[in-house]
Amino acid sequence: MPKIKMPKSSPSIDMTPMVDLAFLLVTFFMLAASFRSSEPVEVDVPSSISDKIIPENVLLVTIDKGGRVFFNLSDPEARRELLLNMAVKYKVGFSEEQVNKFTYMSSFGCTMQELPGYVNMTGDERKSLNTAGIPYDSTNNQLKDWIYYGNIAALNSGKTAFEEAKSKGNVPDPNDFKPKFTLKVDNKAVYVHAQNVINVFRDLELNNLNFITSMEMAPL
Amino acid sequence: MAEIAEGGGGGHDKGKKRAKKSSTRVDMTPMVDLAFLLLTFFVLTSTFSKPKVMSLVYPAKPDPAQEIEPQKINNAITFLLSEDKIFYYSGQYYPVNAPGPKGATVLEETDFSAKGIRKLLADRNSFVLQGKEGLDKKLKGKQIQDSSYLRMLIDFKKDPESLKVLIKTDDKATCKNFIDLIDELKIAEIGVIAPVDILASELDLINQKIK
Numbered sequence: 001m002p003k004i005k006m007p008k009s010s011p012s013i014d015m016t017p018m019v020d021l022a023f024l025l026v027t028f029f030m031l032a033a034s035f036r037s038s039e040p041v042e043v044d045v046p047s048s049i050s051d052k053i054i055p056e057n058v059l060l061v062t063i064d065k066g067g068r069v070f071f072n073l074s075d076p077e078a079r080r081e082l083l084l085n086m087a088v089k090y091k092v093g094f095s096e097e098q099v100n101k102f103t104y105m106s107s108f109g110c111t112m113q114e115l116p117g118y119v120n121m122t123g124d125e126r127k128s129l130n131t132a133g134i135p136y137d138s139t140n141n142q143l144k145d146w147i148y149y150g151n152i153a154a155l156n157s158g159k160t161a162f163e164e165a166k167s168k169g170n171v172p173d174p175n176d177f178k179p180k181f182t183l184k185v186d187n188k189a190v191y192v193h194a195q196n197v198i199n200v201f202r203d204l205e206l207n208n209l210n211f212i213t214s215m216e217m218a219p220l
Numbered sequence: 221m222a223e224i225a226e227g228g229g230g231g232h233d234k235g236k237k238r239a240k241k242s243s244t245r246v247d248m249t250p251m252v253d254l255a256f257l258l259l260t261f262f263v264l265t266s267t268f269s270k271p272k273v274m275s276l277v278y279p280a281k282p283d284p285a286q287e288i289e290p291q292k293i294n295n296a297i298t299f300l301l302s303e304d305k306i307f308y309y310s311g312q313y314y315p316v317n318a319p320g321p322k323g324a325t326v327l328e329e330t331d332f333s334a335k336g337i338r339k340l341l342a343d344r345n346s347f348v349l350q351g352k353e354g355l356d357k358k359l360k361g362k363q364i365q366d367s368s369y370l371r372m373l374i375d376f377k378k379d380p381e382s383l384k385v386l387i388k389t390d391d392k393a394t395c396k397n398f399i400d401l402i403d404e405l406k407i408a409e410i411g412v413i414a415p416v417d418i419l420a421s422e423l424d425l426i427n428q429k430i431k
Contacts, residue, residue, distance in 0.1 A: 015249070029263060046403075048400075049407060050274035187395065187396040188396065190394060191394060191395050191398045194395050202280070203281065207278040209276055213271070213272055213274050214272065
């Protein structure tokens with residue numbers, strides 16, 4: 001049988017279009033990406049049809065499936081003021097470096113007494129740390145203080161931002177600069193835990209709460 | 221792209237020694253590797269959809285110094301959540317030892333499917349839903365403006381005819397069910413949503429139902 005001769009062609013392919021495409025996509029993702037901030041807990045949020053995007057200035061309380069409570073405030077300026085107020089109230093000392101570190105930290109869930117040690121940790125250490133969350137029972141309601149001082153600090157920094165926007169000649173809505181109170185609850189968390197946290201908010205007369213949800217399609 | 225154009229502009233240096241000609245093709249494999257590595261990294265780390273929020277206004281805590289007469293609600297439905305079950309009763313609550321005109325309250329069970337709670341709410345709240353449909357048509361036909369549409373919708377929701385919803389949870393209810401329920405209420409355009417504390421006798425009713 002005669003051998004079939006394959007036409008000899010160069011085995012190297014011109015990769016230029018592929019490289020073009022790859023770099024185009026890289027550029028796109030680089031510019032469009034907003035990075036996931038590393039949170040100390042993974043929380044699987046429920047879904048809803050709501051299409052309201054999370055506001056800029058938020059005070060976030062996270063409840064994980066075991067009912068542990070974590071606190072976060074989005075505005076770095078307000079965080080600094082909040083920590084200084086809390087440090088005075090609980091008589092816990094923080095170095096200047098620790099305050100700076102705290103300003104750019106994500107959620108935290110530990111007692112005020114543990115906080116200086118917690119600030120010094122790296123991200124992975126925080127994740128593996130076995131904390132009991134922020135205490136919020138009636139004898140030691142630290143969560144209430146975090147929310148109370150957080151609200152004041154966020155209102156103050158919101159006011160400066162509002163004045164700044166006003167001086168630039170815009171007509172800003174003052175409500176955009178007020179902190180929004182959001183709750184991030186885990187799917188599997190027992191509602192009683194959320195209810196307790198909600199009651200802390202309601203004790204402070206903060207009744208307008210937002211739940212973080214993932215999007216789902218609205219029924220037609 | 222990778223090739224460099226050769227020749228041209230070589231007319232005047234005829235006598236000069238030519239540099240050794242080598243292939244101008246560059247091996248692009250490492251570059252492609254790198255590009256795709258970066259691509260994968262950005263795809264995996266970036267989050268596109270910002271999380272959404274669902275707002276819920278809680279009733280203000282009553283002042284303990286002030287005794288408030290319990291309001292008579294004529295068109296209300298109460299949902300009771302437990303584990304992954306959902307029960308409801310309409311109107312006022314009548315415990316077994318003090319039955320109302322139609323006897324004591326009996327819990328009915330429903331579920332989170334489209335045929336369960338969604339249909340139930342759509343039937344009960346048809347007043348608002350029909351009103352909204354009429355408004356939607358007017359908005360599409362440009363008879364009313366956006367702002368008046370919103371205002372009229374709120375008026376519909378505040379109307380005494382519209383359905384009011386109370387939510388009670390026992391200590392086994394999960395947050396998922398609670399949010400799902402609120403979500404269904406928002407789909408059904410319920411204006412008044414009030415999460416309230418559960419009564420002991422209602423807990424007994426749930427326990428009887430689950431058994």
